[in-house]
Amino acid sequence: MPVQIERTPCVYLLAKAYHSTLYTGVTSNLVGRIIHHREGAFDGFTKRYGIYRLVWYLTDDTMEAVIKREKQIKRWRREYKYNLIEELNPTWNDLAVGLGLPPLAP
Numbered sequence: 001m002p003v004q005i006e007r008t009p010c011v012y013l014l015a016k017a018y019h020s021t022l023y024t025g026v027t028s029n030l031v032g033r034i035i036h037h038r039e040g041a042f043d044g045f046t047k048r049y050g051i052y053r054l055v056w057y058l059t060d061d062t063m064e065a066v067i068k069r070e071k072q073i074k075r076w077r078r079e080y081k082y083n084l085i086e087e088l089n090p091t092w093n094d095l096a097v098g099l100g101l102p103p104l105a106p
Contacts, residue, residue, distance in 0.1 A: 010027055030054075054099075
């Protein structure tokens with residue numbers, strides 16, 4: 001059973017693989033959003049490039065705060081984003097597994 005982080009504002013980073021293409025997003029339902037990404041529920045960047053691995057996320061009290069953080073992160077160079085991920089997840093593990101989702105197929 002997935003961990004419930006519903007209605008918790010969150011900014012997150014997805015990656016295709018270690019040191020590869022990244023996607024930055026915000027949501028108030030992280031588990032649900034990751035499921036949507038994995039199922040390809042929405043046409044767009046993550047579906048087109050197969051970006052499904054949750055490598056970093058941060059929760060906050062308000063959507064305004066996470067949207068502000070998302071905009072900040074999107075302006076950063078790739079190297080800064082890699083450093084942000086590696087501070088808490090140096091091996092780029094799929095953090096969605098820790099939230100109760102099944103591991104991605106190799």
